[in-house]
Amino acid sequence: MCPTGLSTSWLPGGKADIRLSGPAVTVVLPTYRRPAALARALSALASQEIGVAWELVVIDNDEPPGAEAVFEECSRGLDADAWFIREPRRGPAVARNTGIDAAQGQVVAFIDDDVTAGPTWLTAITTPILEGRSEGAGGSVDLDPSVPLPRWIGKDWRGYLSEFSRGPDEHDLSPGDFVLTASAAFRTDLLREVGGFNPMLGPSQRLPIFFNEDVDLCRRFADRGGRIRYVPDARVVHEVPPERLTPMYFVRRAYARGRSDWLLDRAVNVRRPLGGTRGMLIHFGRLLGDRVREGLWHPDVAMGAALSAAHTGGFIREAAVHKLAFARERRR
Secondary structure, eight states: OOOOOSOOOOOOSSSOOOOOSOOSEEEEEEESSOHHHHHHHHHHHTTOOOSSOEEEEEEEOSSTTTTHHHHHHHGGGOSSEEEEEEOOSOSHHHHHHHHHHHOOSSEEEEEOTTEEEOTTHHHHHHHHHHTTSOSEEEEEEEEOTTSOOOTTOOGGGGGGGTOBOOOSSOEEOOTTOOOOTTEEEEEHHHHHHTTSOOTTSSOOSSOSSOOOHHHHHHHHHHHTTOOEEEEEEEEEEEOOOGGGSSHHHHHHHHHHHHHHHHHHTHHHHTTSGGGGHHHHHHHHHHHHHHHHHHOTTSHHHHHHHHHHHHHHHHHHHHHHHHHHHHHHHHHO
């Protein structure tokens, strides 16, 4: 059961056309066909302990009725105004951009529908920004401890399941580092200045496993002068669906990561010989040599080699597609 309490308000599909009176923080939560997970996420948000006014904007990427019933029931317990927007264009990057457009707060905090926030999450993720110590912040993402992981999933591979940490201490991120939008916040005006998220990156209906929209945003945000602070106490717990606990899922994810990595640096890669594949193949050859010396008969070593091969394959695939497209354009 979801909490009950305050009333909620609705916005028709597309962008918001109603303005609120001055909340300090807007929480943007994109959702797509995860009703049970969304209910848990909303229940956790209803337990937030925060001393400033805030609002919630849920962006539904599904066709009607979608998440309407879950939103209507579970947002009533919030000590905040709650808004529901339907975004027919698929993809969390597009959905988050719609949330940025609708936001009334000085700070936009992002959270996903498959994570559960602790009661102090919203305070922890927004305090450095509200106090002027940074313009952005990101927290840690833990995997659901109730789900046992197979022994072959080593610590270095838990990022494939969205585990994220930058250590136990709060600190400013170095240039080029990033945070995950499963637990992040940014100053609203700077988010709008940099243009929000790039829809080419991140998951979409055509490519459900895709990455780097977080990395790309953090790069552009930092280039605009935004300081990003890592706040380990801004902790969320990420679900671990059983269908992701298979070697094939990890291989598919590594392949998609390779494609996403090429696109992330597309402007540079298109100017490199062979679209950057030469350097990637050299890197892969070194990694494979290390795996051979470690002993490919060890299951964890063999898995590491498979993931490296899949990543390299995805990178080369994306380079080849764009090189061919560029060659066709030159012939016209």
